[in-house]
Amino acid sequence: MSRFGSLKWMTCLxxxxxxxxxxxxxxxxxxxxxxxxKQHQSKDSVFFRDGVRRIDFVLSYLDDPNKEEEKKVxxxxxxxxxxxxxxxxxxxxxxxxxxxxxxxxxxIHAPWEVLITYAEVLxxxxxxxxxxxxxxxxxxxxxxLEPFRLPERVMHPEPDYFTAPFSKSRQELYLIDNESTFFxxxxxxxxxxxxxxxxxxxxxxxxxxxxxxxxxxxxTYTAAYPLHDCQYWxxxxxxxxxxxxxxxxxxxxxxxxxxxxxxxxxxxxxxxxKIGIYFAWLGFYTEMLFFAALVGLICFLYGLFTMDENMxxxxxxxxxxxxxxxxCPLCDENCEYWKLNTTCESSKYSHLFDNVATLFFAIFMGIxxxxxxxxxKRRQARLKYEWDLxxxxxxxxxxxxxPEYEAKCTHRKKNPVTQExxxxxxxxxxxxxxxxxxTTVLFWISLIIASMIAVIVYRLAVYAAFASIMENxxxxxxxxxxLTPQLATxxxxxxxxxxxxxxxxxxxxKIAVWITDMEIPRTHLEYExxxxxxxxxxxxxxxxxxxxxVAFFKGKFVGYPGTYTYMFSRWRNEExxxxxxxxxxxxxxxxxxxxxxxxxxxxxxxxPWIWNWWGRRKARCNPENLYSRWEQDHxxxxxxxxxxxxxxxEMVIQFGFITLFVAxxxxxxxxALMNNILEIRVDxxxxxxxxxxxxxxxxxxxxxxxxxxxxxxxxSVVTNAFIVAxxxxxxxxxxxxxxxxxxxxxxxxxxxxxxxxxxxxxxxxSPLRLFISNRYRDYRYPPGHEKKYLHTMQFWHIxxxxxxxxxxxxxxVFIVKFFVAWMIPDVPEEVKARIKREKFLxxxxxxxxxxxxxxxxxxxxxxxENMEKEVIATEGKVxxxxxx
Numbered sequence: 001m002s003r004f005g006s007l008k009w010m011t012c013l014x015x016x017x018x019x020x021x022x023x024x025x026x027x028x029x030x031x032x033x034x035x036x037x038k039q040h041q042s043k044d045s046v047f048f049r050d051g052v053r054r055i056d057f058v059l060s061y062l063d064d065p066n067k068e069e070e071k072k073v074x075x076x077x078x079x080x081x082x083x084x085x086x087x088x089x090x091x092x093x094x095x096x097x098x099x100x101x102x103x104x105x106x107x108i109h110a111p112w113e114v115l116i117t118y119a120e121v122l123x124x125x126x127x128x129x130x131x132x133x134x135x136x137x138x139x140x141x142x143x144x145l146e147p148f149r150l151p152e153r154v155m156h157p158e159p160d161y162f163t164a165p166f167s168k169s170r171q172e173l174y175l176i177d178n179e180s181t182f183f184x185x186x187x188x189x190x191x192x193x194x195x196x197x198x199x200x201x202x203x204x205x206x207x208x209x210x211x212x213x214x215x216x217x218x219x220t221y222t223a224a225y226p227l228h229d230c231q232y233w234x235x236x237x238x239x240x241x242x243x244x245x246x247x248x249x250x251x252x253x254x255x256x257x258x259x260x261x262x263x264x265x266x267x268x269x270x271x272x273x274k275i276g277i278y279f280a281w282l283g284f285y286t287e288m289l290f291f292a293a294l295v296g297l298i299c300f301l302y303g304l305f306t307m308d309e310n311m312x313x314x315x316x317x318x319x320x321x322x323x324x325x326x327x328c329p330l331c332d333e334n335c336e337y338w339k340l341n342t343t344c345e346s347s348k349y350s351h352l353f354d355n356v357a358t359l360f361f362a363i364f365m366g367i368x369x370x371x372x373x374x375x376x377k378r379r380q381a382r383l384k385y386e387w388d389l390x391x392x393x394x395x396x397x398x399x400x401x402x403p404e405y406e407a408k409c410t411h412r413k414k415n416p417v418t419q420e421x422x423x424x425x426x427x428x429x430x431x432x433x434x435x436x437x438x439t440t441v442l443f444w445i446s447l448i449i450a451s452m453i454a455v456i457v458y459r460l461a462v463y464a465a466f467a468s469i470m471e472n473x474x475x476x477x478x479x480x481x482x483l484t485p486q487l488a489t490x491x492x493x494x495x496x497x498x499x500x501x502x503x504x505x506x507x508x509x510k511i512a513v514w515i516t517d518m519e520i521p522r523t524h525l526e527y528e529x530x531x532x533x534x535x536x537x538x539x540x541x542x543x544x545x546x547x548x549x550v551a552f553f554k555g556k557f558v559g560y561p562g563t564y565t566y567m568f569s570r571w572r573n574e575e576x577x578x579x580x581x582x583x584x585x586x587x588x589x590x591x592x593x594x595x596x597x598x599x600x601x602x603x604x605x606x607x608p609w610i611w612n613w614w615g616r617r618k619a620r621c622n623p624e625n626l627y628s629r630w631e632q633d634h635x636x637x638x639x640x641x642x643x644x645x646x647x648x649x650e651m652v653i654q655f656g657f658i659t660l661f662v663a664x665x666x667x668x669x670x671x672a673l674m675n676n677i678l679e680i681r682v683d684x685x686x687x688x689x690x691x692x693x694x695x696x697x698x699x700x701x702x703x704x705x706x707x708x709x710x711x712x713x714x715x716s717v718v719t720n721a722f723i724v725a726x727x728x729x730x731x732x733x734x735x736x737x738x739x740x741x742x743x744x745x746x747x748x749x750x751x752x753x754x755x756x757x758x759x760x761x762x763x764x765x766s767p768l769r770l771f772i773s774n775r776y777r778d779y780r781y782p783p784g785h786e787k788k789y790l791h792t793m794q795f796w797h798i799x800x801x802x803x804x805x806x807x808x809x810x811x812x813v814f815i816v817k818f819f820v821a822w823m824i825p826d827v828p829e830e831v832k833a834r835i836k837r838e839k840f841l842x843x844x845x846x847x848x849x850x851x852x853x854x855x856x857x858x859x860x861x862x863x864x865e866n867m868e869k870e871v872i873a874t875e876g877k878v879x880x881x882x883x884x
Contacts, residue, residue, distance in 0.1 A: 272696025
């Protein structure tokens with residue numbers, strides 16, 4: 001007998017095996033329901049009343065009689081009927097059972113047939129074999145990191161498998177031990193949400209209406225959400241519950257665990273890949289900030305320890321130098337002549353940030369940001385492999401049209417790829433919408449610029465008032481050396497600017513969402529990208545405009561005594577402190593950055609907690625069996641589709657502060673590090689305890705934010721080079737040191753006198769004529785010179801040195817950046833090898849499966865010769881796969 005003849009009888013005998021397995025599983029499930037249906041069930045449960053069918057989603061609505069109620073009832077009836085037609089199972093909790101006596105809850109369960117159907121539609125990967133690739137060799141230094149580790153059961157909550165896209169027609173290929181637990185709750189709620197967003201509920205005004213989002217917006221339903229698996233502070237009484245929320249709270253969301261690593265696999269399993277990748281990025285960013293903060297702290301300490309050695313501040317404070325130099329008034333009204341040594345304290349503090357370490361730190365940060373982005377790409381590639389996202393492409397999302405797009409686009413055209421009719425937006429309509437959108441964005445950016453000009457006018461207008469108050473108020477005399485009119489003006493203007501920033505942010509967020517909705521983006525990916533660019537462009541101008549003004553414009557267009565420059569022909573442009581504008585930029589940056597972080601944490605943690613406390617105040621005394629799981633989650637805050645977007649935006653704006661202006665404030669990375677350690681725990685705490693469970697979503701990267709970070713990294717090199725050249729006093733000091741100093745023993749002595757120009761004031765006191773010399777900050781020829789009040793040659797030397805420094809620094813940093821980026825591959829070689837190995841083994845398993853299927857067909861009516869050819873062809877595929 002041939003080998004095919006023997007196989008024929010074996011396959012005939014084995015064909016019913018899988019059918020018996022499936023029947024056995026269903027029979028066990030049936031017995032389970034029969035046994036548990038009569039048991040008393042607590043309402044703090046994630047199951048239907050039968051105690052078996054899991055609640056995958058919950059819809060809620062109010063019994064609120066009004067004119068629209070009949071229409072809402074009809075919409076709900078039609079929508080729920082269509083959900084049942086789609087295969088979902090519903091169970092409604094009457095309002096009498098709810099705590100407030102007004103709210104109905106519709107619980108939704110997705111049975112096995114629905115799950116496997118839509119798992120194939122959504123291309124969900126399922127396990128086919130346990131991963132037998134040996135793990136990477138452990139680092140001998142890992143034992144030093146043991147105090148920061150979490151238990152293995154928390155870090156890796158499930159085994160690693162080889163996976164393949166789920167196919168309904170070959171279920172026997174997958175490791176299906178239990179149908180009720182084969183798909184994790186996050187995957188189940190993702191499938192149900194996909195159905196909810198596309199389920200129709202009728203026709204209104206001649207248009208087909210569908211989707212839970214529209215029903216939520218028009219008040220038909222008040223909420224739609226998946227359930228948390230248990231209470232966060234204690235485990236569930238159900239032995240089948242994994243208690244993942246409780247584990248996340250105990251091991252991740254508490255601040256006392258701030259030094260521990262994050263359980264990224266458990267976060268991904270519970271919340272989905274999109275939230276998992278955010279926390280992975282935030283954690284990696286925080287780790288890399290440690291090195292930037294350490295170097296920044298060293299640079300700051302260098303400035304602190306060398307403060308007394310700074311010749312510039314020593315001369316300013318000296319009674320025989322700074323005490324004898326009379327400076328021109330800083331404003332036209334109510335400002336007096338003043339002595340240079342009144343700025344003694346501020347000149348000392350300026351040296352903390354304006355020293356030679358500033359240059360080193362600016363170059364270091366240009367390289368650090370490249371290392372951060374390149375190493376993140378490698379970390380991201382590893383996560384893509386570990387989380388089965390290697391074959392996940394954005395095109396999968398692009399093929400899924402937004403329900404709003406399908407509903408609003410009445411025109412249809414044939415897709416050249418699928419050859420099917422699909423909705424589209426005419427080009428003329430797109431052009432009009434983009435014009436309106438662009439005009440709105442430009443208007444709001446113009447509003448930011450107008451508000452910044454208003455703050456500048458405030459600075460110019462109140463400086464004279466502060467100068468007069470501090471001079472005439474005796475109680476302020478003891479601190480007059482520390483609190484100068486310049487500093488008082490800068491601090492109050494920075495605080496005012498911060499308040500305006502927050503107000504404009506609040507208003508623009510609503511506008512940005514509205515104009516993005518108006519554009520009707522085709523896919524969810526397009527929607528997020530458009531909204532991201534609008535919000536980032538606005539926030540970039542909003543947060544950074546004041547810093548750009550202080551860094552690059554303040555004190556640069558002042559003029560000189562007798563020929564000052566005026567804003568709106570009324571207010572004289574403000575000057576920098578004799579010690580430079582860098583200390584004012586540091587003040588501005590500190591107030592805006594620290595204020596934003598403090599306000600952000602208050603907004604993220606305290607506000608949701610207050611709202612939840614207020615919403616649950618009546619139910620706090622209710623026992624567990626009365627206060628149901630769906631009501632507990634209903635009383636929490638909604639995370640929203642854009643919840644993660646705002647988290648990214650907050651961190652990217654912070655990234656801009658520590659890169660674009662870091663040359664002026666080396667402690668910025670340290671502030672960011674402390675904030676991020678708190679931010680990780682605040683975000684995890686609010687997500688675990690204060691918000692409803694978000695709908696799981698897939699993502700294989702941080703998306704468009706990666707490109708934004710790359711752009712800011714390049715821009716930061718330019719801004720820091722300009723800050724060192726034009727805002728700090730480093731280049732003028734170096735030019736003086738090498739070209740104009742006449743004292744070999746102390747080359748920097750005489751620098752202050754050299755950097756101040758002379759202006760002569762003539763007083764006619766009959767019969768005498770007096771000339772009094774005053775000083776101002778500039779490089780101009782003195783009175784009596786043939787080129788009086790024109791710029792000296794030293795000014796042009798300094799300008800040339802500044803431009804040369806910018807070009808040299810930019811080229812050096814860019815060359816190092818691009819060399820480092822070229823040297824570091826985006827995907828580690830080990831990960832590449834493991835991906836290839838897994839693909840090969842998965843292919844082999846699939847080919848062997850197809851081979852066995854073909855052999856089973858020998859029992860059917862096909863001719864022996866045709867079947868033998870198919871078997872040989874399939875075996876050839878397996879051999880070819882092995883050879884590859």
